[in-house]
Amino acid sequence: MKRRTFLKWGGAAPLLLSGVSAAGSTTVKPQNTLVILDGLDSNTSPPRTAIVLDAFARSGLPVTCLLDPDQSQLRPNSALSRVLTERAEKTPGLMQVVSWVKQLGGMTPYSQARAAYEARRALAAILWGNDAPQSLHIAASQTIACDMRPMAMAPSGLRASGIRNVLMRPAVNAGVRPEAWDNGVVRIIGGQRVQLQPSQTAYSSLKNQSVERVYYLSSHDFSNLPLARLQAAATAFAQQVLFPDEGPWVSAILASDIQFRDAYDYQRYVGVHFTLRSDATEKEREALMRFRQELAFEGLSSSFSEKSSVESDFQFWANLKESNPLDEPLTALGSLGQVPSSSAHASTLKRYGIAIELSQKRDVGLGADNTLRIPSVHVQNVRTVSDTLQASMGAADSVLSIPTEILQSKAHQKMVKDALQAIQNDGLSQVISLSDYVGRLVPTDSYTTHFRRTEAYQPYISQQPQIPNVTEREMLMNDAKVAWSYFEKWTNPKTGLCPATANFSKTNPRLHKAVTMWDVGSHIFALLAAVDLKLISEQHFRNAIEKILPNIAGRRSQGRLLPQGWIVTNKFKWGNRNFDGCDAGRLLAALYSLDTHPLSKGLATSTVASWDLKDVVSDGIVHSVEEGALVSTFRSHCAHYAAWAFRIWGIEAKSPYEVLKGKSASDGQMSLLEVCGHIGPMGAEPLLMEALEFGMSPEAAYLADVLFAAQVEEYDETGRLICVSEGPINSRPWFLYQGLQFDAPGRVWAIDTVGGSEEYRTKAFQKEHLAISSKAAYLWSAYKDHTWSEKLLSFVRETAQTPYGFASSINEQTKRPSSNYSDINTNAVILQSIAAMLK
Structure with a gap:
């Protein structure tokens, strides 16, 4: 073990044993040699394979056969299965069959462990019907194979399933590179592709290696030689491998024996x-x-x-x-x-x-x-x-x-x-x-840490919100009035639109008058909540909606009529030609709620029907339009929410989150965590929007538990109130996405920006700008009944109120809000959440 370097998943490279077999006197030490037979599937000729394997066995050449249990399409007692099993049982020291999982090198540790477990079981079922001799099974099952990759994950999940040796098969000739990993797994990368030749003298191309020699034969190539000459060709190859013309003497072994030789220190x-x-x-x-x-x-x-x-x-x-x-x-x-x-x-x-x-x-x-x-x-x-x-x-x-x-x-x-x-x-x-x-x-990689934390906290965080008592209702109504004051103060009386953000400081007052369709959707939800809470009259509500709808009629560009990327609030129907698929999801959700509300039933149908929304959905993926070009929204946390919004209007759309189907609960949840890790940090919005607007999908419900558990654990262990979401800030870069980083160990509260600029990803910037989201505090209270939610809501209520709505966020370090600064989405979501709690 002392010769190995300690390595975490995704960390530095392992100890490269570039001179494993060549160290010391090369005239004494044997040259470990592996012969690997691949290409075994339903198209393989059983008789030809039997001839080659028998020739190798008579020559004393061990051979390791690779079989993909999922793609081979073999069944127990098939001709090829019998060829393999009979020889593995008769000559266990000269022939073995191991699983080949093509994409194993790119899998995370959990997926590695699961893939190895399932591949071994499937292989045993194909070859022996689960009746393999125990000694054969243990030897072969310690080895697995996969395809070689330019960048491979560390094999840190494999020993859990008993794997100690990994063969990374090259598509073309590649120098052999052995790696010894701290968890006791040896990975042999590369090797030489070889075809059987008519005579022993034809193998001059077999190259010397300073480390193990690894030769790959494909069973598909056996048909290139006449059947009558196949045995001689296999014997010639075996003799050349076992008795090379020059170099160190050869020790040909099975792949399962590799760790028992030389410097691998098998334990x-x-x-x-x-x-x-x-x-x-x-x-x-x-x-x-x-x-x-x-x-x-x-x-x-x-x-x-x-x-x-x-x-x-x-x-x-x-x-x-x-x-x-x-x-x-x-x-x-x-x-x-x-x-x-x-x-x-x-x-x-x-x-x-x-x-x-x-x-x-x-x-x-x-x-x-x-x-x-x-x-x-x-x-x-x-x-x-x-x-x-x-x-x-x-x-x-x-x-x-x-x-x-x-x-x-x-x-x-x-x-x-x-x-x-x-x-x-x-x-x-x-x-x-x-x-x-x-x-x-x-x-023990990052994803399994989040998985186990969520599992641990599940019984502690599973309570649904309770009906507020009289005192709580009164406080929530007061909060709703504060949130509605933003719209009362800043809504343009002519257009009916409300600015995205408002800085109402005496020294530098300013309104950001451009609003996205996300903002407009939030405004509509705010109006629905306000009329339900009786903060405004029914007539006020109708008048406001009738002003907003003409402004979002959209603009035709490239032959498509679509709602615009942004419009200004002080002019009628004035904005750009772009379209944002995620923002459209928020708008569509709001228009559906508007269309089904008793006071506005059917009011939005004609507007939505006029848009060419199907033209921005390609292969089921919602796209944005930027300068006339379609741009996928799929690698985004809004894609799931947007897909649901498109579906409720009859337009089928895919979600990157939907990976649970056909899998066990734990496999599906781990897959979902990995998907989210590839997307970026996850906050409360739009994740919890589903709970208010559609009802939670299984995917969103699980991810909400993951985020909630991490925030609760943070409070339990450090006393810090962490409540992450997206939102504006009153300085560059003006808008931040804050969330839990799934592909980072522990609890990493990360920040991302619209342009993904590196200057805003530094630890110093994150520490300075990590904030408690005001709207997320109300979202969590509407979704979960928990003491943490109560503490968080009380803190935001006491800290974030301004003369015109709630401050967008509270700085986590200073515990101070963004004073004299508020925004449309914060106050709209707070109104939505309160309306949900008081229904």
């Missing part, structure tokens, strides 16, 4: 876990504690659990937030695989971890239910602890599950201790506790 983890009967006496419990303390004194860690039922004897919850105390048992899971529920916050946070299962089956790794299945050996005889481990698991990671019944005497305890010491000193193994075992192997 395995052996977890030790004791199971105590639920009816054990206090004396038996104390005896177990003493014995475990003796083991710990000699550097042999262990864990224990109490048996509660047959179903949960080998299913536990591993706490990843804190280490498990020596005298605290692991939590056994119930029959439904759930952690025992508790209303206490401290108990709930023990869920910050992962479910585990000790499995004697071959389907070890991270399952679709987010349970980590760990290979285990259930010890029944105290005299054969070491022998049982070696016979069952060979050199693979595993856990020894030892019932306390076999520790009844000091002699038996000594036997167990001696056996564990022998394992610890075998030069191969590290004896650790089950808790430590899980902590070392489970994927």
